[in-house]
Amino acid sequence: MIEQRVARTAGEVLEPARRERRFMTGSEAVKEAILRSNITMAIAYPITPQSESMHLVGDLYAEGYIPDYFRGESEFAVMSQVAGAAMGGVRVFTATGGPGTLRAFEMFPCWAGMRLPIVCCFFTRGVNSPLSIQPDTIEMAFLLDTGMIMLHAEGAQDLYDFTLRAFAIAEQTDVHIPVGVFADGFFVTHTREMVAVGPPDLKLPPYDPHRSPVPAMDMEGVPVRHMRDPFVMKSNFISYAAHASWQQEVMAAAERSRKYVHQYLGGLLETEDEDADILIMAAGTAVSQSREAIQLARAQGIDVGLVKFKCLRPFPTEEVQHLARRARAIVVPEFNRVGWLAREIKAVVDDNSRVVGAPRVFGGMTMPSEMILAQLKACVPATR
Amino acid sequence: MKRSLIRMSGLGGQGLVTAAHILGTAATKDGLVSTVNPFFGAEKRLAPAESYVRISTEPIHQRGEVLFPNIIMIFHPHVITLGKCYTMPFFDGLQPEGIIIVNAEGELGIGREDLDKLAALGARLYSIPATAVAVEVAETELATNMAMLGALIGVTRIVTFASLREAVLERFGGAKFVASGTTAALDNVLAAKFTKMAQLVDKNMAVMEAAAEAVQEHSLAAPRKGGCHVCGRQG
Amino acid sequence: MTKQMFRIAPGFEEIMPQEYRDLVTHGPYDRNVGVADLGTFKELLEEHPLCAGCGLALSLRLFLASLPAPADTVVVGSTGCSAIAFPQVGLHNIHGLFGNQNAIASGLKRALKLRFPDQPKDVVVVAGDGATADIGLEMVMHSWFRGENIATVMLDNEAYANTGGQESGMSPRGTVLNMAPTGKKFEKVAMPEIAREAGCAYVATTSPLHARRFEKAIRRAILVARDVGSTYVQVFCPCPTNYKFRPDETLSVIRKREKEGVFQYREYITPQAQEYLAAVEGEKQ
Numbered sequence: 060m061i062e063q064r065v066a067r068t069a070g071e072v073l074e075p076a077r078r079e080r081r082f083m084t085g086s087e088a089v090k091e092a093i094l095r096s097n098i099t100m101a102i103a104y105p106i107t108p109q110s111e112s113m114h115l116v117g118d119l120y121a122e123g124y125i126p127d128y129f130r131g132e133s134e135f136a137v138m139s140q141v142a143g144a145a146m147g148g149v150r151v152f153t154a155t156g157g158p159g160t161l162r163a164f165e166m167f168p169c170w171a172g173m174r175l176p177i178v179c180c181f182f183t184r185g186v187n188s189p190l191s192i193q194p195d196t197i198e199m200a201f202l203l204d205t206g207m208i209m210l211h212a213e214g215a216q217d218l219y220d221f222t223l224r225a226f227a228i229a230e231q232t233d234v235h236i237p238v239g240v241f242a243d244g245f246f247v248t249h250t251r252e253m254v255a256v257g258p259p260d261l262k263l264p265p266y267d268p269h270r271s272p273v274p275a276m277d278m279e280g281v282p283v284r285h286m287r288d289p290f291v292m293k294s295n296f297i298s299y300a301a302h303a304s305w306q307q308e309v310m311a312a313a314e315r316s317r318k319y320v321h322q323y324l325g326g327l328l329e330t331e332d333e334d335a336d337i338l339i340m341a342a343g344t345a346v347s348q349s350r351e352a353i354q355l356a357r358a359q360g361i362d363v364g365l366v367k368f369k370c371l372r373p374f375p376t377e378e379v380q381h382l383a384r385r386a387r388a389i390v391v392p393e394f395n396r397v398g399w400l401a402r403e404i405k406a407v408v409d410d411n412s413r414v415v416g417a418p419r420v421f422g423g424m425t426m427p428s429e430m431i432l433a434q435l436k437a438c439v440p441a442t443r
Numbered sequence: 444m445k446r447s448l449i450r451m452s453g454l455g456g457q458g459l460v461t462a463a464h465i466l467g468t469a470a471t472k473d474g475l476v477s478t479v480n481p482f483f484g485a486e487k488r489l490a491p492a493e494s495y496v497r498i499s500t501e502p503i504h505q506r507g508e509v510l511f512p513n514i515i516m517i518f519h520p521h522v523i524t525l526g527k528c529y530t531m532p533f534f535d536g537l538q539p540e541g542i543i544i545v546n547a548e549g550e551l552g553i554g555r556e557d558l559d560k561l562a563a564l565g566a567r568l569y570s571i572p573a574t575a576v577a578v579e580v581a582e583t584e585l586a587t588n589m590a591m592l593g594a595l596i597g598v599t600r601i602v603t604f605a606s607l608r609e610a611v612l613e614r615f616g617g618a619k620f621v622a623s624g625t626t627a628a629l630d631n632v633l634a635a636k637f638t639k640m641a642q643l644v645d646k647n648m649a650v651m652e653a654a655a656e657a658v659q660e661h662s663l664a665a666p667r668k669g670g671c672h673v674c675g676r677q678g
Numbered sequence: 679m680t681k682q683m684f685r686i687a688p689g690f691e692e693i694m695p696q697e698y699r700d701l702v703t704h705g706p707y708d709r710n711v712g713v714a715d716l717g718t719f720k721e722l723l724e725e726h727p728l729c730a731g732c733g734l735a736l737s738l739r740l741f742l743a744s745l746p747a748p749a750d751t752v753v754v755g756s757t758g759c760s761a762i763a764f765p766q767v768g769l770h771n772i773h774g775l776f777g778n779q780n781a782i783a784s785g786l787k788r789a790l791k792l793r794f795p796d797q798p799k800d801v802v803v804v805a806g807d808g809a810t811a812d813i814g815l816e817m818v819m820h821s822w823f824r825g826e827n828i829a830t831v832m833l834d835n836e837a838y839a840n841t842g843g844q845e846s847g848m849s850p851r852g853t854v855l856n857m858a859p860t861g862k863k864f865e866k867v868a869m870p871e872i873a874r875e876a877g878c879a880y881v882a883t884t885s886p887l888h889a890r891r892f893e894k895a896i897r898r899a900i901l902v903a904r905d906v907g908s909t910y911v912q913v914f915c916p917c918p919t920n921y922k923f924r925p926d927e928t929l930s931v932i933r934k935r936e937k938e939g940v941f942q943y944r945e946y947i948t949p950q951a952q953e954y955l956a957a958v959e960g961e962k963q
Contacts, residue, residue: 082467082468082471082477099789099792100785100788100789100792102785126792127788127792129824131781131820132781132816132817132820133816133817135778135781135817136778136781136816136817136820137781139774139775139778139781139782139785139817140781140782140784140785141785142774142782142785143754143772143774143781143782143783143784143785143786143787143788143789144785144786144788144789145785145789146772146782146785146786146789147785147786147787147788147789147790147793148789148790148793149789149792149793151785151789165775166775166778169774169775192484193484194507214506245480245481245482245507246480246506246507247506249480249481250478250479250480250506251464251467251468251477251478251479251480252477252478252479253471253476268793276752276770276771276772276786277752277770277790277793277794277799278679278749278750278751278752278769278770278799279679279683280679280683280684280770281683281684282679282683282684282701282705282707282749282768282769282770344506344507347504347505347506348504348505348506348507350504350505351504351505424507424508425506425507425508425510426507427510427511428505
C-alpha cells in the first residue's frame with residue numbers, strides 16, 4: 060500500500076501537475092480513479108461486463124485503501140446499501156450494467172429524491188430478452204428521467220477522468236444528487252489503451268456530510284424526521300405542495316450542476332468543425348466510430364463535423380440548438396435499438412426532419428465506420 | 444507505417460486474450476499506438492473467442508471487433524473446419540494483400556474455393572504447428588499463444604523481441620493482470636508448471652523464437668498435375 | 679447526540695411548536711426511561727394517523743419507549759402502516775422502498791460505525807410482515823447471513839393492511855383475505871426459525887399485551903445487535919380493521935391466541951449473546 064496524502068483541493072487530484080501514461084483496460088481505469096477518490100465504502104455485485112472493475116476495487120479494499128467493501132445479494136440490495144451508507148454521511152461507490160441496472164431500477168429515482176451524491180458506473184450492455192452480454196446502450200434510455208446526472212465516457216481516459224470528477228460534481232452543496240458515469244461494455248471496459256493517470260499517492264479531500272443540503276441520518280442533529288423523502292402518504296394540500304416543490308428542487312439541483320460540469324469537464328459537449336455542412340452528434344463509443352468515419356468522409360470531400368456529448372443529464376439543450384442552426388443534416392449513430400439520443404436531439408432543434416437517427420447497431424455487434432460513412436453520403440445532395 | 448488491424452480467432456482457453464495483451468503492450472513499448480480488446484460470449488472453454496489488436500503510428504479511434512483486418516491469426520483448426528468463428532468464412536473482411544497465419548500441422552482444411560478467393564485478394568497464407576512447437580520447447584500446450592505470436596513476428600516483424608520480452612515479464616511477473624475471471628486461475632496452473640518467473644519468461648521467448656523460424660508460407664495457386672497439394676510447389 | 683444539538687436558541691422559544699418544545703424539555707433522549715415511565719415524559723410518537731385500536735400503533739409507542747439509547751438511534755422503516763406513523767417520530771428515521779429496509783440499514787450501520795467508532799449508533803429496522811417475510815425476505819436474510827449489527831423488528835399484523843387487507847406470508851393458514859378468496863393455503867412463514875438458522879444472535883417473539891416483556895425483548899435485541907450480531911424480534915400486533923374485530927378487542931385477540939397456544943412467547947439467545955447480556959444487564963443492576 061502506498062502512503063496517500065489528502066489533497067488540499069479536489070483540483071490537485073483532478074488536474075494533477077504530472078500524469079503517468081499506462082496501457083490499461085477501462086476496468087483498470089476505474090480502479091485507478093477509485094484509488095484516488097478517497098471513498099469510505101464500496102459495495103459490489105457481479106455482472107458482465109462490470110465485474111472486473113469491482114474486483115479491482117475489492118483489491119483496493121484488501122490493500123487497505125478503502126475502509127469497507129462487500130458483495131451484496133443483488134443489484135437492488137446493493138443500490139439500497141449504498142443509499143444507506145450515503146445517508147450515513149460517507150462517500151460510496153458501486154457499479155453495474157444492463158440487466159443489473161434494470162434489477163436495481165427502483166432505487167435510482169430514490170437516490171435523486173433522497174439527495175444522495177452517490178457515484179455509480181454503468182457499463183452498458185444488452186438487456187433481456189433475448190439474452191445478450193454484448194454492448195448496447197439501451198439502459199440509458201430508461202435512466203434519462205431518474206433525476207441523476209449522466210456522464211458518458213468515450214474511452215478509458217474519459218472513464219478515469221469522469222469517475223473522479225463525478226465525485227466533485229455530485230457533492231456540491233447546491234447539487235448533491237447522484238452521478239451515473241456510463242461507458243460502453245467491452246468496447247471500453249475490456250479494451251486496453253493508453254490512459255494518463257495522476258500520482259497514486261494523492262487522493263481527493265474527504266466528503267463532508269455537513270456540507271450536505273439534507274443532514275446525514277446519524278442522530279447528530281435535530282431529532283425530528285429529516286425529510287430525505289418528502290411528506291409522503293399524507294392527503295392534504297401541504298403534502299402535495301411539499302412533494303411537488305421537492306421534485307422541482309431535485310430538477311433544479313441538476314440544472315445547477317451545469318456550471319460544475321463546465322468547471323470539471325470543460326462543458327457538456329465537445330465539438331470538432333462545428334460549422335460543417337453535416338454534423339455527427341454522438342455519445343460513448345459511437346463517437347470513436349464516428350471519428351474514423353469522418354476521416355473517410357473528408358477523404359471523399361464531404362464536409363462533416365462532430366459533436367460529442369459528455370453530459371446527457373442535464374441535457375445541453377442550448378448548445379445543441381446553437382450548433383444545429385446551420386447544419387444541413389445531423390446524423391446520430393447509436394448503439395441501441397430505440398435511438399434515444401436522436402429522440403433527445405429531435406426534441407430540441409428546429410426543423411427536426413434534419414435529424415437522421417442512423418445508423419443503429421444493437422445486439423452486440425460493432426458499428427463499422429463504413430456504415431456511418433454511408434449515412435453521411437446519403438445526406439449529400441445528389442447534385443454535388 | 445500503415446495501420447495493422449489484427450484479428451485473432453480461436454477457442455476459449457487458448458490464450459488469445461493474453462496474446463493480444465502482450466502484443467499490444469509490446470507495440471506501446473516500441474513507441475507505437477495500440478488498442479486491444481477481446482470479444483467473447485458467455486460461453487467458456489472451447490467456445491469461439493476473438494481478440495483484436497490495432498497497431499499504428501497514429502491515434503486509433505475505432506473500437507470493437509476488427510471487421511476489416513489485414514492480419515488474421517487462426518489459433519485452432521476448428522475455426523476453419525467447424526466454423527468456430529464470429530465471421531463466415533473465417534477470412535471475411537480480409538483486406539487486399541492481407542496475411543493469414545494458421546496453427547496447423549499438415550492440412551490447413553481450407554477448401555479450394557476459399558483458397559481461390561484468398562488468391563484473388565493477393566493474400567499471403569502461412570502455417571505454424573504452434574501447439575507442437577509449444578509442447579516441444581516449453582513442454583506445455585499453454586504456450587500455443589506464444590508460438591502464434593512468434594509466427595507473427597517471423598512473418599511481419601511488427602514488434603521487436605526486446606519489447607515482447609518486457610511485455611511477457613510484465614504480464615506474468617508484474618502487476619496483477621485482469622482479462623476475465625478465469626484467466627487468473629489459469630495463471631496459477633502456469634506458475635505451478637514454471638516455478639521460476641525468469642524461467643517462464645525465457646521459455647515463452649524460446650517458444651516465440653522457435654515459432655518465428657518454423658512458420659511456413661503456402662502457395663495459393665491451384666496445383667498443377669503432380670504438384671504438392673499443400674504448398675503448390677512443383678516437383 | 680447531545681441535547682445541545684437541538685436546544686432552541688434564546689428568543690425563538692415562542693415560535694417553535696409546542697410539540698418541539700416538549701421534546702426539548704421533557705423528551706427521553708438523555709434520560710434513562712422505559713415503558714414503566716410512560717406518562718412521565720414526552721413520547722417520541724404521540725400523535726399518529728393509524729386506525730383506532732391498531733396493534734401496531736401500540737407496539738410502536740412501546741418500542742420507542744424501550745430504546746436503550748434514543749439519542750443515538752436511527753430507525754429504518756419500510757412501506758406499510760408503520761411508515762405512515764414514522765413522519766411523526768422524534769428520531770432520525772428513513773423510509774426507503776418496500777422490502778429493502780435491511781439493505782439500507784446494512785449500509786447505514788457500516789457508515790455510522792466508521793464515522794463514530796467510539797459512539798454506539800443503534801440502527802433498528804422496524805417493518806411490517808409483508809416487508810420482512812415477503813418482498814424483503816432476501817435482503818432481511820442476507821443481512822443476517824452477513825451478521826450485520828442491526829436489530830430487525832417485525833410488526834406482524836398478519837396482512838398487507840395499508841393496501842386494504844391482502845394475505846401476507848404471515849397470515850395464518852385458512853384466513854380469508856383479499857387475494858386469498860378461498861383462504862390462505864400455507865402456514866405462517868417460520869421467521870423465528872429462519873432467523874435462528876440464518877445466524878441471528880438473539881431472536882424473540884413478543885406482543886404489546888405484556889409491556890415489560892416486550893420492552894425486555896426490544897432492549898436485548900438492540901444491545902446484542904450493538905456488539906454481537908444480527909437480532910430479530912417478531913411482534914404480534916393484530917389489525918382490527920382488516921381482521922374485523924372491534925378496536926377495543928386488540929389485546930383480547932392476542933390473549934385468546936395466547937390461550938389457544940397458537941401464539942407463543944419465545945426467546946433464543948446464542949451463548950455468546952447470553953454472556954454479553956449477563957454482563958450488560960448485570961452492570962445495570
